[in-house]
Amino acid sequence: SQQGEEDPQALSIQEGENATMNCSYKTSINNLQWYRQNSGRGLVHLILIRSNEREKHSGRLRVTLDTSKKSSSLLITASRAADTASYFCATAPLNTGANSKLTFGKGITLSVRP
Amino acid sequence: GAVVSQHPSWVICKSGTSVKIECRSLDFQATTMFWYRQFPKKSLMLMATSNEGSKATYEQGVEKDKFLINHASLTLSTLTVTSAHPEDSSFYICSARQGFQPQHFGDGTRLSIL
Numbered sequence: 001s002q003q004g005e006e007d008p009q010a011l012s013i014q015e016g017e018n019a020t021m022n023c024s025y026k027t028s029i030n031n032l033q034w035y036r037q038n039s040g041r042g043l044v045h046l047i048l049i050r051s052n053e054r055e056k057h058s059g060r061l062r063v064t065l066d067t068s069k070k071s072s073s074l075l076i077t078a079s080r081a082a083d084t085a086s087y088f089c090a091t092a093p094l095n096t097g098a099n100s101k102l103t104f105g106k107g108i109t110l111s112v113r114p
Numbered sequence: 115g116a117v118v119s120q121h122p123s124w125v126i127c128k129s130g131t132s133v134k135i136e137c138r139s140l141d142f143q144a145t146t147m148f149w150y151r152q153f154p155k156k157s158l159m160l161m162a163t164s165n166e167g168s169k170a171t172y173e174q175g176v177e178k179d180k181f182l183i184n185h186a187s188l189t190l191s192t193l194t195v196t197s198a199h200p201e202d203s204s205f206y207i208c209s210a211r212q213g214f215q216p217q218h219f220g221d222g223t224r225l226s227i228l
Contacts, residue, residue, distance in 0.1 A: 033216060042120070042207050042219035043158070088157065101148070102217065106157045 005105050006089055012111040019076040021108045023089030024069075030092045032065055033102065034074050037086045046074075046087075051094075081114045117141055118210045120220025128228055129200060135193045135223045137208030143188040144210035148217060149181070152205045164191055198227045 006023045013019050023032070031050045035043040049056045049065045049072065056063045062075040076083055086109050090102040117140040125133055137147060146165055150158040162178075164170035164185035172178045180202075182194040191210075195202050203226050209217040 035219075040205075040222070040224070042118075042221040043209075045216045045218065048216055101160055101163060104158045107155075109155075 006087070006108045008108060009106070010109045010111070012113065013079055014113050015079060015081055017079055019079050019083070019110055019112070021074045021076075021087055021110070023072045023074070023105055025072075025089075025091045025103075026070065027091075028094040029067075030094050030100070032063075032072050033090045033092070034061075034063060034072075035088045035090060035104075037088065037107070039085075043088065076110075079110075079112045081112050083110060084112045085110060116215075116218040118144075118208065118218045118220040120208050120223055122223060123221060124224045124226075126226045126228065127198065130197055133195045133198055133225060135195075135206055135208070135225075137191045137193070137210065137220050139189045139210040139212075139218070142210075142212045142218075144191070145188065145213055146211045147185055147191040148209045148211075149183060149191075149193050150207045150209070152207060152222070154205075158207060161193075195225065198225070200227045203227045 031048050033048045034046045037043045047058050047063050049063050060077045065072045086107045088104050088107045090104045092100055119138045121136045148163050149161045151161050152158050160173050161176045162170040162172045162183050164183050166185050166188050170183035185191040205222050205224050207222040209219045211217045
């Protein structure tokens with residue numbers, strides 16, 4: 001399997017509900033990042049959580065990281081139709097150098113119904 | 115801040131021609147740039163990593179003579195798909211990073227080879 005696998009693969013919710021997306025990975029990491037991609041567009045960086053952090057908030061986003069379980073979750077509270085997009089987790093390897101590469105998961109398609 | 119411009123956003127060309135895609139960091143100096151390829155509803159596949167003034171490092175399975183990368187300055191990297199064929203049709207995305215900061219992505223280039 002691929003480093004950085006998200007679940008569910010697709011999520012459909014009603015506007016105003018919370019959306020929770022999960023990511024699992026296999027190797028030790030320096031940090032984990034979440035990105036958003038609107039259809040046909042590039043990726044937008046949402047939030048980065050370091051391996052020594054357990055939780056981080058940014059506006060309506062809440063990210064958790066459990067290094068013992070090698071998993072992370074992204075929670076979007078009070079979702080809006082504009083949150084409809086694909087969400088990717090990406091991991092940076094433990095030995096991070098100047099050329100360190102991110103490994104992306106397969107992505108979660110979130111649909112928020114108005 | 116941290117804007118990455120990718121051009122063109124969409125290109126259609128005949129089989130056998132070469133296509134150049136530009137990636138520019140508009141408001142920061144990109145010490146490292148990355149080129150990705152994305153198939154429909156799939157994750158990003160890293161093709162190569164480039165540092166300003168040095169040769170790109172290609173991922174396994176990516177033909178360096180097919181996908182020429184030039185990172186001539188701290189604000190510009192180019193990807194040239196040489197002698198493009200229909201199987202090269204895809205969505206190509208660049209990202210740029212300054213030092214150890216998160217990667218910032220361009221909006222992607224949809225390449226269609228007829």
